[in-house]
Amino acid sequence: MQQALFPIWMILLTVLAFFAMTRLYNRFSYSFFIPVLTATVLIVIILVVLDIPYKSYMIGGHWINSLLEPAVVALAYPLYKQRHFLMTHLFPILGGVLIGAITGMMSVSILAKIFGMSHPLVLSIIPKSITTPVAIEVARGLGGNASIAVISVMIAGIFGVMAAPMIFKFAQVHSPIGRGIGLGSASHAIGTSKAAEYGELAFSMSSVTMTLCAIIGSFLGPFVVWLFQI
Incomplete structure (x- = not known):
């Protein structure tokens, strides 16, 4: 009985x-x-203190994890509500998204080359700015490690959200479009949740940027690997 209830306790904990x-x-x-950062730290502390193995935690945790893809698809709703605005400003938005996607992948490739990272590690972190479900598949397709890809996505998302207010202030980015595109291209779903604090338009821009970056990144990843001879 206790064994059957354990997944429920892990879900409740999360x-x-x-x-x-x-x-x-x-x-x-x-x-x-x-x-997303503080809750993760809290859960890790609880698991360590109670001596609960990660595999045991994921008995319940994988049910929450399975909701990730439907949650990403649900972001289509704010995109639909802003469809007329998007069509009016289509080219500036696509330009910003394309630059964000290219910058995200090429910058990490250049830094990986400079610091002499191992081949499998580089292939795993290239899709760091793409939303998790897509990043996993891109990393696998490139020959990288899916688990490392997930970690790199989390780090990129958390760091991007933490740094965004300071960057917006320093660069004087006040437009909800600019903020949404910046957060969506650099910090995917975590950035999109942050964009909601700047209003519905920023949230919509971030959700469409995250979606487009996932599509563009799927095609851009192999090209970046070829370009840098990784």
């Missing part, structure tokens, strides 16, 4: 941790208090 950290973030809106 939901409650995220809910508690969201309340904390709403009260103290500092970038380093974003729920």
Whole structure:
């Protein structure tokens, strides 16, 4: 009986941790208090203290993980609501998305070359700015490691969200379109959740940018590998 209830306890642990950290973030809106970061740290601490193996946690955790792809698809709704605005500003938006996607992949490839990273590691982190479900498939297609790809996606998303307010202030980016494209291209789904704080338009821009970056990145990944002879 206890064994059957264990996955439910793990699901509850995840939901409650995220809910508690969201309340904390709403009260103290500092970038380093974003729920995806603080909830992850809290869960890790609990698992270590209670000596719960990661595999045991994922018995329940994989049910939450399975909701990731439907959640990404659900972002089509704000995109639909802003469809007329998107058609009016189609070329500036596509230009920003294309630059964001190219910059994201090429910058990490250049840095990997400079620091002499191993071949499998480079192939795994190239899709770091693409949303997780697509990044996993791109990394596998390139010959990289899916687990490392997931970690790199998380790091890119969290760091991008933490750095975004400072970058927007320094670069004087006040437009919701610019903020949405920046967050969506650099920080995918995590950035899109941050973009919601800047209004519905920024959220819509971020969701469409994340989707387009995933499509563009799927084709761009092999080209980047060929270009840099990785």
